[in-house]
Amino acid sequence: MSTRSFSRGAAAPTLKDLARLAGVSPITASRALHRPELVAESTRLRVQSAAEQSGYVPNSLAGGLTSRQTRLVAAIVPTIGHSLFSDMVGALITALAEARYETTLGISSYDVEHEETWLAAMLSRRPDGVVLTGTEHTMRTRRLLLSADIPVVELWDYIPHPMDAAVGFSQEEAGRAAFHHLRACGYKRPAILRADDSRAQRRAQGFLRAAAELQAPEPVQVVFPEQRPQLGRGREALTALRAKCDHADAVFCSSDALAQGVLAHAHALGLNVPQQLGVMGFGDQALAVDCVPALSTVRIDGANIGRLGAQDLIARMRGGQPEPARDVGFAVIARASTALKS
């Protein structure tokens, strides 16, 4: 019974069959389906019902081959296991779908070589547009994209001169803002707890730079390999930090999940947050700030980036010229009711 065989039984009806059924020429059938305004109402109806009767499913491979338009967008992200990216991708896919574009999704696992391999494969499907995450790519990736001659949007990072268009925020500035915030709250020795990915690294650079500019002591940095946001890392991270230095009075975490984990472990240690330890997150999770007495967070709106990115890409795919780079910024959020260390 459930041993289906996929035999391609009776050949699926083609446009020709449909046209015959409706008593028109193939091209008229095509127009009735895709450009109804070019066809008499009565014809349209006949074709339509013929399509329904015969169960006609258009073949967009053939269509795309002739029209040089696929309504396909190729998008790649490092992971969808992080809510920042999954929000972004979700919004992107949804916005593109509303404009009748479908999205093929690639996952790079933070690896530009994977990205390159994926892109090379994808380009053979002749997508109408490409979405990349970040602005670090291999030379071949750039070359391929350049000669493919299609719109490209780079999401997540803001840089003034992207390949084509970009929507995001400056990682460096986010890091600087975090440092300034912690200092303003009265913490003297903020440290960094972060995952080993290039964007977290750039935020850390901003953080360090801010410290240097203020002639503050250089913040200690604890880096661990796992990319996936792990609440469970909280204990580990905090332990590693204390092993490395015992005078840190605040931590800037590379994700909200990590911040949450740190918070939980701080509680377990009997450490008072935010009085004895400041905890700062990064991301879009309400939790650290709204539910639990974390100190503060750098808030990013991933969905907004995805939406704007889709918008820019669509405009370009239609031949428009939207702004090549948008800085959507970030927000430093502190919970009003939280007593800061004074």
Next chain:
Amino acid sequence: MSTRSFSRGAAAPTLKDLARLAGVSPITASRALHRPELVAESTRLRVQSAAEQSGYVPNSLAGGLTSRQTRLVAAIVPTIGHSLFSDMVGALITALAEARYETTLGISSYDVEHEETWLAAMLSRRPDGVVLTGTEHTMRTRRLLLSADIPVVELWDYIPHPMDAAVGFSQEEAGRAAFHHLRACGYKRPAILRADDSRAQRRAQGFLRAAAELQAPEPVQVVFPEQRPQLGRGREALTALRAKCDHADAVFCSSDALAQGVLAHAHALGLNVPQQLGVMGFGDQALAVDCVPALSTVRIDGANIGRLGAQDLIARMRGGQPEPARDVGFAVIARASTALKS
């Protein structure tokens, strides 16, 4: 400068150009690229270098049109904003990519009509396989799939007789297990706190059925519309529950995030967990169980479902006959160090 025009400048080289460059016929060039074993080593090399020089990018629209194979898989999930699904999709995409299939992702927002619309559009791309989430679909979805005559895998839910193949677990059983667990821990009046989606509803049914079977009082149920897992809902949910009934001594939450939120709010209320209130989650997040003294959780391995689903689909796309339905089950996890209500 960055006013790119997408002019399709010099026409991209086709297989014909490539063949001329290498001094062979188009078909030989094609074979050299895709079926090297059919071609002399020297020819292969010449074609290869011609490809590199000319920057040849194959056109798989044309290829797919003739070969009736696209190496494209169409997959749809309700959302990727929930780690259960994003893990599943991530594993699916990765496993398919390893077998050289690309994935186009749809997002249904828990709506079978969206799913239908998406599927109808996708089928015109002639995917080699389709992945759906769950087993509830419209009639037209089923009809389309049936006449498309391609392998289909339904993920997430286990049912004995799927459309084609299915990998998942029984929502009902998960709910029953949750109830039994809470009872075994000594809770007398467990309640349900859940989002309004059909799977959470089925788990609730299992929960209620278990209660009925044990002749326990019927558990109170609080349902709220938001689908996205929200820690912030914890307060709301707990308040609603207390308004509805004040004797519940445990809650089965429809997601780990919700459980976490409830936990946080319970702490805020000075409620002792698990002594005064049992909290049970559902999902894959370590947090509720490992970081915080939540009572327990029903643990699902989303990535595993994605991986197995990919495996089954690949086997079927290659013409094989894997098991039509796999129950991957779930695990009830209780934290050993947690004192249970006695």
Next chain:
DNA sequence: CTGTTAGCGCTTTCAC
């Protein structure tokens, strides 16, 4: 408003 012709770029099938 409708039809004819031609061809998109590739691979299948058969022949050598």
Next chain:
DNA sequence: GTGAAAGCGCTAACAG
């Protein structure tokens, strides 16, 4: 090991 012919299913470009 290589090639010639044919055609996948559709739409662009023109003509009526």
